[in-house]
Amino acid sequence: PQIGKKVGGPRYFFLIWVIFGRKKPLIAYYYAQVALYFHVLRSFTAHISGEVSDQLIPQHLPETSNSNSVKLHFLLVDMQHSGARDTQLRENSNQKVHPQPMDESTNQTPEAMEALVSRIFTNISSLKSAYIQLQAAHTPYDPDKIQAADRLVISELKNLSELKHFYREHNPKPVCTSPQDSRLAAEIQEQQSLLKTYEVMVKKFQSEIQNKDSEILQLEQQIQEANQKRVKLEKNLKLRGLSGKEPGNSSGGETVISxxxxxxxxxxxxxxxxxxxxxxxxxxxxxxxxxxxxxxxxxxxxxxxxxxxxxxxxxxxxxxxxxxxxxxxxxxxxxxxxxxxxxxxxxxxxxxxxxxxxxxxxxxxxxxxxxxxxxxxxxxxxxxxxxxxxxxxxxxxxxxxxxxxxxxxxxxxxxxxxxxxxxxxxxxxxxxxxxxxxxxxxxxxxxxxxxxxxxxxxxxxxxxxxxxxxxxxxxxxxxxxxxxxx
Structure with a gap:
C-alpha cells in the first residue's frame, strides 16, 4: 500500500474495475493486468533509484496454501484488497511510519535485480509467443490446440503474478547462485520463445503452400480434361470432313465468301x-x-x-x-x-x-x-x-x-x-x-x-x-x- 500510494497503484486498479467491471468484465480484467505489470515495473525502478525507501516496502504478506497454483481471478481480488488498504492508509494518514532495519539477505545487488527484470521480460516474451500460438490455433480452427495454447497463456500469466507477489514479500532475490547464469538462462528462454513463434509462422506458410499445391493439381486436372475434350472434338471434325480452322465452323456466325x-x-x-x-x-x-x-x-x-x-x-x-x-x-x-x-x-x-x-x-x-x-x-x-x-x-x-x-x-x-x-x-x-x-x-x-x-x-x-x-x-x-x- 505504501508503494501504491507513492506510484499510484491500487487506486488505478479499482478505478478500472469500476469503469469496466460491470458491463465488460473481460476488458476490465486485461486492463487491470496491464496496469498491474506497469505498477510492478515502476516499483522496481523506484526502488533501484531510491525514489521509494526500502523501509516502506512491506516485509511480510499473508501466506497462501498453494502459492504455485494461484488462480488468475486472484489478481482481481488482490486489486480490491490493495484498494481497501490504500483507503485505510488515507484515513490513518496522521500516523507515522517508523522504518525498520532490513535483513542483509534482502539487500539485493544490482546484478540480482537485473536478473529478475530479465526474467520478467523473458516471461513477457513467452506470453507473447503463447498468444501467437493461440491465434494460430483459430486458423484453421483446432479445439485441442486452442485449449493447449490457452493453458500456456494462463501459465505465463501465473508466472508473472508469482513474480509480483515474490517481490512484494521478500524483495527480488537471485534466482540462481550466479546473476550471470540467470541472465544467460533468461536469454535462452527468450530465444526459445522466439523460435516457437517462428515455428508457428512456418507451419502457417506450409499450410498455405499445401493449399496452393492442391489448387495447382486441380487446375492441371482441368487442363487435362479440356485437352481430352479437344482431341475428341477434333476427331469428330475429321470424321465429318470439317476443318477446325475454317471460319464459321465453330463461331456459329454467317459464313462470308472471302x-x-x-x-x-x-x-x-x-x-x-x-x-x-x-x-x-x-x-x-x-x-x-x-x-x-x-x-x-x-x-x-x-x-x-x-x-x-x-x-x-x-x-x-x-x-x-x-x-x-x-x-x-x-x-x-x-x-x-x-x-x-x-x-x-x-x-x-x-x-x-x-x-x-x-x-x-x-x-x-x-x-x-x-x-x-x-x-x-x-x-x-x-x-x-x-x-x-x-x-x-x-x-x-x-x-x-x-x-x-x-x-x-x-x-x-x-x-x-x-x-x-x-x-x-x-x-x-x-x-x-x-x-x-x-x-x-x-x-x-x-x-x-x-x-x-x-x-x-x-x-x-x-x-x-x-x-x-x-x-x-x-x-x-x-x-x-x-x-x-x-
Whole structure:
C-alpha cells in the first residue's frame, strides 16, 4: 500500500474495475493486468533509484496454501484488497511510519535485480509467443490446440503474478547462485520463445503452400480434361470432313465468301490428300507391292535423299487424279451420269458449297476414283465395289478416307467457281526452277548449294496452286537435287 500510494497503484486498479467491471468484465480484467505489470515495473525502478525507501516496502504478506497454483481471478481480488488498504492508509494518514532495519539477505545487488527484470521480460516474451500460438490455433480452427495454447497463456500469466507477489514479500532475490547464469538462462528462454513463434509462422506458410499445391493439381486436372475434350472434338471434325480452322465452323456466325475461306478450304483438301495416302500405301504394302517401283513409275528419274520421301510421289499421283477438270465448272463430269446437279449461277454455287460442307462424306459416291484392278489387289475381290454400286457405303477406314478426300476436293471446286472472277488453278512443271515467292517446298529442312548448277528444281507437284483476286496460294512441290539437313 505504501508503494501504491507513492506510484499510484491500487487506486488505478479499482478505478478500472469500476469503469469496466460491470458491463465488460473481460476488458476490465486485461486492463487491470496491464496496469498491474506497469505498477510492478515502476516499483522496481523506484526502488533501484531510491525514489521509494526500502523501509516502506512491506516485509511480510499473508501466506497462501498453494502459492504455485494461484488462480488468475486472484489478481482481481488482490486489486480490491490493495484498494481497501490504500483507503485505510488515507484515513490513518496522521500516523507515522517508523522504518525498520532490513535483513542483509534482502539487500539485493544490482546484478540480482537485473536478473529478475530479465526474467520478467523473458516471461513477457513467452506470453507473447503463447498468444501467437493461440491465434494460430483459430486458423484453421483446432479445439485441442486452442485449449493447449490457452493453458500456456494462463501459465505465463501465473508466472508473472508469482513474480509480483515474490517481490512484494521478500524483495527480488537471485534466482540462481550466479546473476550471470540467470541472465544467460533468461536469454535462452527468450530465444526459445522466439523460435516457437517462428515455428508457428512456418507451419502457417506450409499450410498455405499445401493449399496452393492442391489448387495447382486441380487446375492441371482441368487442363487435362479440356485437352481430352479437344482431341475428341477434333476427331469428330475429321470424321465429318470439317476443318477446325475454317471460319464459321465453330463461331456459329454467317459464313462470308472471302480469300481466307478459300485458303482454309485448300488446306483442308491438302490434308485430305495426305490422310488418304497413308491407308493407300499401307494397302500396297499388305498386297505385296514394290513401293520403290511404284514410286518410280509415277515420276521416273526423281532422286529421293530419304526413302520416306517417296510418299510424296503417291500424294502427287492422287492430286493429279483428283484435280483433273478442276478448271471446268462441271468438273469435267458427264452430264448424263447426273451424280450431282451442277449449279450455273455464282450464288447457287456458294449455296451448294455451304450445304455440302455440313453433309456426311459417306453419303457421297466416288466410284470412279479407285480402279478395279487396284481394289482387287487390295481386297482380293470386288465385293466392296459391288456393295458400293448397290448403294451401300462400307464403314472401312480406307473407304471413309477416300470419301473425305472426295468431299474436300469437291468443296474446293464449288467455292473456287463461286468467286467472281472464278479462282484459277495452275500447276508447276517438273524441272522448273524453284521460286520461294510462288512455290512452297514440302520438305522444310533442305540445304541449297551456292553454285549455279546446284539450284533446286521441281521434281514433283504435290498440291497445285491457285490464282484469286485477293492473292496467290503457292503450290506445294517436292524438290530434286537437294540435300536434307541432319
Amino acid at each position: 480469300p481466307e475461306l478459300f485458303r482454309s478450304a485448300a488446306e483442308a483438301a491438302s490434308r485430305a490428300i495426305h490422310d488418304f495416302s497413308k491407308p493407300l500405301i499401307n494397302m500396297m504394302k499388305a498386297a505385296g507391292w514394290d513401293l520403290d517401283s511404284a514410286a518410280g513409275s509415277i515420276e521416273p528419274d526423281v532422286v529421293y535423299p530419304k526413302r520416306a520421301h517417296k510418299k510424296y510421289a503417291f500424294e502427287s499421283h492422287i492430286c493429279q487424279r483428283m484435280f483433273v477438270g478442276f478448271q471446268d465448272e462441271n468438273f469435267s463430269m458427264n452430264p448424263e451420269e447426273d451424280l450431282i446437279s451442277v449449279a450455273t449461277s455464282k450464288e447457287n454455287l456458294f449455296k451448294e458449297y455451304l450445304e455440302l460442307r455440313e453433309m456426311d462424306p459417306l453419303t457421297l459416291k466416288y466410284l470412279l476414283v479407285v480402279h478395279q484392278k487396284m481394289e482387287a489387289s487390295f481386297f482380293g475381290n470386288l465385293d466392296q465395289r459391288t456393295y458400293i454400286v448397290g448403294g451401300g457405303h462400307p464403314r472401312t477406314a480406307f473407304y471413309q478416307a477416300f470419301l473425305k478426300l472426295g468431299k474436300a476436293v469437291w468443296l474446293l471446286h464449288r467455292l473456287a467457281h463461286a468467286f467472281d472472277p472464278a479462282v484459277r488453278i495452275f500447276q508447276v512443271r517438273r524441272g522448273s526452277e524453284f521460286s520461294e515467292v510462288y512455290m512452297e517446298s514440302v520438305v522444310k529442312d533442305i540445304v541449297v548449294g551456292e553454285g549455279e548448277n546446284e539450284k533446286p528444281k521441281v521434281g514433283l507437284m504435290v498440291m497445285p496452286g491457285f490464282w484469286m483476286d485477293g492473292g496467290v496460294i503457292q503450290p506445294q512441290v517436292y524438290l530434286t537435287g537437294i540435300k536434307v539437313a541432319e
